[in-house]
Amino acid sequence: MKISRRKTLAAALSLAIVGLAGCGQKEASKSASAAASAPASTAAAPAAAEPLKVAFVYVGPVGDAGWTYAHDVGRKAVEAKFGDKVKTSFVENVPESAADAERVIRDLANQGNKVIFGTTFGYMEAMLKVAKDFPDVKFEHATGYKTAENLAQYDVRTYEGAYLAGIAAGKMSKSGKLGVVASLPIPEVLRNINSFTLGARSVNPKATTKVVWVNKWFDPGKEREAATTLIGQGVDVLMQNTDSAAVVQTAEEKGVYAFGWDSDMSKFGAKAHLAASVIDWGVYYTKRVDEVLNKTWKSETTWWGLKENMIDLKAFNTSLSDEVKKLIADKRQGVIDGTGPIWKGPIKDNIGKEVLGKDAVADDKFLHDIKFYVEGVEGKVPG
Template sequence: MIDVHKRVWLKAAALTVVASAALVGCGKKEEPAPAPAPVTEAPKAEPLKAAWIYVGPVGDAGWSFAHDLGRKAAEAKFGADLQTTFVESVPEGADAERVIRDLAQQGNKIIFATSFGYMEPMLKVAAEFPDVKFEHATGYKTADNMRIYDASFYQDTYMAGVIAGSMTKSNTLGFVGSFPIPEVLRNINAYSLGAQSVNPKAKVKVVWVNTWFDPPKESDAAQSLINQGADVLLQNTDSTAVLQTAEKNGKYAFGWDSDMSAFGPKAHLASAIADWGPYYIKSIEDVKGGTWKTERTVWGVKEGLNDLIKISDMVPAAAKTKVDEIKASLKAGTFEPFTGPIKDNTGKEVLAAGVQADQAWKDGINFFVKGVEGKVPSGK
């Protein structure tokens, strides 16, 4: 028989072992759970850098103003994903080459040159920067990384001609021309064809200023046309001077490139405009999406780039109706202002009856159509 004292001692020892085991178990330090891996955000893509070069000041109307509205439309579309810059009043020639090269060196991945005379300088710089996309407005030469885009202003000027032919009292219309290049000759000829479609007696006089933007020269040219009997004026220059000169003389005129109705409300019959925003947005999307390719794009009324807007209440209802019909046909692609028979102002047929002019024909215009007085100057 086990001694009582021994049993007590054994029991106490057993309890001590159990307690010690429990204390060891309770006192075991648990390993901490592994910390979650830090969340690292993917590096944010740098914004695409795009630049524009303008031949005139941005101002508040005209060609460069219209292109800058297009730049702003692209900014609004892409927000922080697009960084834009522009340089205004850049002369065509050596200065343009220097500016275009500088914009490429600044890291711009697409550069828009918005005047005809920028073509050769841009072509030269494009060869030096194969990873940059270059776009030239109104030209005809391309490269692997340079393409061209243009507007069909002649569609606007045809409709303006319809209004001018309906409004004139003297049957003499005036046109202030910049340079005698196909782009401008198309507009003069379409203006005459539109006028003659409603008024066969209408004739067009042209004064050349050999500049895109020079308000004093434009004003002098407009005054010269008025002195020669012109009572409705149109221009292919970039300022509001022609419209303002017409208003001072109690004559009529049109806005050009952008809405100019506020600059000569008593003279303003309508404004021939270009909305460049949709094209610039498409072009930047092409670069961002890797689908940019060398091509020539010519948009007009059908694509929403060109339009004749703010037609005055002074314009007869019949002329407004005809313009509406023409505009609808242009949008539908069923009307081409340059459709034969068309003769030049010497009587020579330049487009046969029933034939619609193709782009090559329009690009090669070097003549005045019937109704336009004088000869096309040689040179630029």
């Protein structure tokens, strides 16, 4: 019997298709079996944890010098240390008025921030109020004195930097007349003015300090005007407790000395800038954020200074001799180890009343309650 080539080819093709189908079924069976026996570890990895949202509220512009700038350097230190574990943000130029501060702080809490740092004294009441409504948020308030279960308070011993600056001022002043451009007459600022004067009089007992108040933390125009007034009164070394670089700039223009405050301000007046009292907020901010991440954060009061490397006198002018630098270094070490406390009696106020007895050393309560000028500061504390 004769079979055509067409029929033979068709039969072969049918057999091939059946064979391929069989192979396909075997491979599918193998795949299903492999999937069923695959270990659980090959399952999809869980989603990465959301970064901790950390917010900062600033009283002034970040700028490139001063109080707010120093805080923002601290914020960046948090980012550098924790990377994608955190997400930071800030709001600048927030007034200290209760309504404005509360609105901003409440908004940040509503945005999901779990840590909020308020960086000026005037935010205290607003932070206290908002903290009650957000018990799962950690609030941190700078320079105040009230705390709550989820509201901590922190500060830096700026008076230690002011004291060291005073030593340099006492050594460098030709007239013995020093000046301070001051912000607000609160204990923090009075403590700095007085410590600056104590430092100066420790090396020049005849040194005196004049003060001009601008009643604002940041107002370059008023700061410049105050500095000009002091220079006109014979002052040849200026310190400030304000936030802009206007005082250093004015000192450079007028040919007198000045100190950077809260940050290095030497670029604003290379000849005038004797040194800077520099705050390192990153020391504190990285510690507290780490505690939140590790769930060990608790409400507490912190006041750090030279000992904890949170403040120091830096960026010395070349006009300061090695002798003066060594003197400052020795005084610095005395403050750190307790052998040379700044506030050790006898100390009188500027009307002759003894405020600290012989050999008595001021405790933190005394320092927080200062409402007077020490001997050597001229004028009266504003009422």
